[in-house]
Amino acid sequence: MERKTIAEALRDGLREEMTRDERVFCIGEDIAIPGGWGGAFTVTLGLEKEFPERMINTPISEAGLFGAALGAAMMGMHPVADVQYGDFLLCAMDQIVDQIAKMRYMSGGRIKVPITMRAPVGATGRGAQHAQNLESIFFSVPGIKIVCPATAYDAKGLLKAAIRDENPVLIFEHKLLYGSKGARAESGAVDASSEIPEQDYIVPIGKGVVRREGTDVTVIGTLMMMHRALQAAEQLAGEGISVEVIDPRSLVPFDWELVEASVRKTGRAVVVEEGPRRGGVGAEIAAELAERVSDYLTAPVKRVASPDIPVPFSPPMEDFYRPDAARIVEAVRKIVS
């Protein structure tokens, strides 16, 4: 066992999968430049030396590179396509939403599309176009699996599962959780490192995990919001409120079994997400809970999310934008009394 950051764990995962399977390759911007950064957050650092033929460094052409990944995947390759910031997925929207997500279906199930897509999210002092949490936009697109690792262990395990999956899988990664080092270190970063086993493992897509057991209320959140939920749970424990924190890890498919079981037990739920509230992932989870476990709910399901605004630049406004532990605590207090 060795302790690794998310950036390191993802790098190891890519290396191991490329070693295991010749069909796996990476395609993206600035991912394979000697003396460069290994993508925007150091994940692919040095891999171009080990796999010179399979680290495809592209021009700034997102529609092109996601389309190329699709073409290669249909021919039996297993591409890992990344954008430097999740926001740039929008430049490749046609290829992702209209082509990648639909190709198998349109072919009547005759074509496989084993693509892994990686996208960093999170508001980090960069203004409105390098900041968005776009989970909810892709969440509503049939045909794409979505995973959101909050720890290094999960990042590696989910990446490997995604690469081995025969379907498009979109991995959202959080800029403040990477643990990127050197010139690419982020201020405000949170430690998400884990002990990583020596032996090969995957984290199955669609399986969540209980991060902290509790009896009064279930708090559900991924990525940074999982860490904020744990902070909130710790604080609330001091007030005598017992919080169960659930990290779904995957958004599509979603581990309803785990979440339902927890909410049946606690009777209360708070759903947290970093993206905007309207039409959010939290809205969907809350609606599903209302249908699935209404008999068990002793209070209305609460949502904690960002306001429906673009991400502002100035730190006081950005802090106001992004949900934090205090807002989760407040939401819990409102339904546990």
Place this chain on the structure above:
Amino acid sequence: MSQDAKFLLSLYRTMLLIRQFEERVKFLFLEGSMPGTIHQYQGQEAVATGVCAALNAGDVITSTHRPHGHAIARGVGVEPMMHELFGKVTGCCHGKGGSMHIGDLEKGMVPAIAIVGGNVPIATGIALAFKMRKEKRVAVSFMGDGAINEGAFHEAVNMGAIWSLPVVYVIENNLYSASTPIAQTVKLKHLSDRSAGYGIPGVTVDGNDVLAVFEAAKTAVARARAGEGPTLLECVTYRITGHSRRDPCHYQPEAERKQALLKEPIGRFAKHLMAAGIAGQTALDGIRREVDAEIEASVKSAMAAADPKPEDALNDVFA
């Protein structure tokens, strides 16, 4: 002093203002007093300065993730820019934009666009409005060499061409898109050769020679204003600072960096001014003191200015 000499010194002053602004901002950023992230313009000053010197008051530019030089050259003003970088409510975008979205439409600059290639169609649309309203105004899109490989570039330049719009597409070829060298992103020797694919003129100039940039821009802007359509203007230059933040630029060969420093535009233009007898060292030093004082005043006032209220974040979503 002749009009000509005055003009040349104003070019020098603008370039130096950009350089000193960027150096000051870099220091503030690295010492941790300035929030956010930055992409800086050191080494490319002649491009923004030369192009903007060819524009009239009503003309409009669009810019990129690396916008400080464009903003200064367009006259957005050091003070509202500095306030914006500090995230102050008195900044040119009231603290909502930050470094990558700096601008002021009243001064002729659309808030900068940090999606590579994203600003090019917007400049086409600005020019379309000018043409539809028969206004003798010109749009300029600044972009990096990396932007020409986005589909948005292709769509936008083609529309500018077929509709003969009053727009100039300026490629600042600094030989890298982020860390990726130009040889890995295009097969062309001159990026302006792309113009042939659109049926418009393409020109490549030394982007570190402010007068060469100015002359080429003047021709392109005059052509646009006369209703003859767009020009693709490539200015070859070099970024002598990191791509962003604390980038140590290990992907730039040492020898190439050294060469580039010898060719950087400000020292070069200073030599020209002195050799031509337009200004002596004392005069140039005087300009430097003026410029530094202006920047220092902006830092002081920015640091003293009020932060936005957190809930100001909720304003400005809709008109």
